[in-house]
Amino acid sequence: MDKLDAMRLFTRIVERRSFTLAANDTGVPRSTVTQVIRQLEERLGVRLLQRTTRTVKPTLDGEAYYRRCLAILDDVEDAEGAFSGAMPKGMLRVEVQGTLARHFLMPALPAFFAQHPEIELSMSESDRWVDLVQEGMDCALRYGKLPDSDLIARQVAMLERVTCGTPEYFDKYGMPTDISSFDGHRMVGIRLISTGSLMPLEFTGGAAHESVMLPATLSVTGPESYLAGIRLGLGIAQVPRFHIEEDLKSGRLVTVLHDRPPPSAPVSLVYPRNRQLSPRVRVFLDWATQEFARKNSPVTTDVSQHHA
Missing domain, CATH: 3.40.190.10 (Periplasmic binding protein-like II)
Structure with missing residues (x-):
């Protein structure tokens, strides 16, 4: 393996924190990966990686070498890509x-x-x-x-995002004419994966940006489940318009509060x-x-x- 390929392999190990994952990414046998890194460390005369049973981390020398490798590989990519015949691959x-x-x-x-x-x-x-x-x-x-x-x-x-629900939901709970008319209404909730917190409904226009939190019979973390809950008539929700274009055309969903849209x-x-x-x-x-x-x-x- 030449020096550039060894550098590419080394940077992949640092990024993946794993010899095995780097081997899978690059298509190089695991045994070859170990051999290449050992030869690289011997040639440089420093230890580049700290190995434990669970992970692989760069040493201080390894961090410095990693940054130099990235700069060199970037220059090589730029040089090769400058020729019109060089195809991205x-x-x-x-x-x-x-x-x-x-x-x-x-x-x-x-x-x-x-x-x-x-x-x-x-x-x-x-x-x-x-x-x-x-x-x-x-x-x-x-x-x-x-x-x-x-x-x-x-x-x-x-x-563009819209506030919407099913006709059946609005028949049951009433059609809101302003954000002050949400008494008795429910929303399909979406939770942030990172924090688990429930996102409020948001509205622009009027005097200021306003947020409204409604009771949520159902709360989810994924967009497909979110849309399924809306279609089941479980509450009001806010989604990108492109996601429900067919539902709006068929009348399966309807939009409300057009003068107070959610932020894009x-x-x-x-x-x-x-x-x-x-x-x-x-x-x-x-x-x-x-x-x-x-x-x-x-x-x-x-x-x-x-x-x-």
């Missing part, structure tokens, strides 16, 4: 919010693969906030306000700051940004990067 690992991916990205995947035939896409669907570096992901598609982190974020859309929700693509942005990640980010712009009017055409 390899495995791309992306974590997505499933509903968004199915609506905005997956219909256009055949065209993406036709343009980039040497890229393989491994798409992990999750509604939890995974650690991209620890879990070996190149980037993630995330919905909602981003917490502070060391990730780089590219906002790709602002999704951002959609972002995020990726680790300390991970070299390979050509395959760059083309995926650009393509996904274009797909969201094509199917949803973004707030701005600026796709500049900022801290997540």
Whole structure:
């Protein structure tokens, strides 16, 4: 194994905190991984990794070498990608919010693969906030306000949200005409996975942004269960409009309080700051940004990067 490949393998071990997971990611036998790291440490004359029965962590020298490796590998990727004949290739690992991916990205995947035939896409669907570096992901598609982190974020859309329920629910509890007319009403609740707290209904317009907490017979953490609860007539809820377009057309759901809409929700693509942005990640980010712009009017055409 040459020095660059050894560096790539070493950075993967540091990020995955595991020889076995790094071996699976790179397709290198586990025994080879151990041998390469031993030879690397012997050549450098320092110990790079601390091994325990459960995890692998870099030493101080390992941390410094890891950062140098990232910079070198980034330069190599840039140099190779500068030539017009260099095709982005390899495995791309992306974590997505499933509903968004199915609506905005997956219909256009055949065209993406036709343009980039040497890229393989491994798409992990999750509604939890995974650690991209620890879990070996190149980037993630995330919905909602981003917490502070060391990730780089590219906002790709602002999704219109609506307040809705079934006609049967409103026949039973009454049609609210303002947020002051929610007495006796219920909501389908959605809980934050990170804290377990129940999210209130939110309303813009009027004098100020206002929040309302209603009793929730059902509370869930996933968007599909949330939508199922709404369709069952279990309460009022707030969802992105694209998610219920067919329900609105069929009359299965109806919207209310049009002059007090919930705030729009951002959609972002995020990726680790300390991970070299390979050509395959760059083309995926650009393509996904274009797909969201094509199917949803973004707030701005600026796709500049900022801290997540």
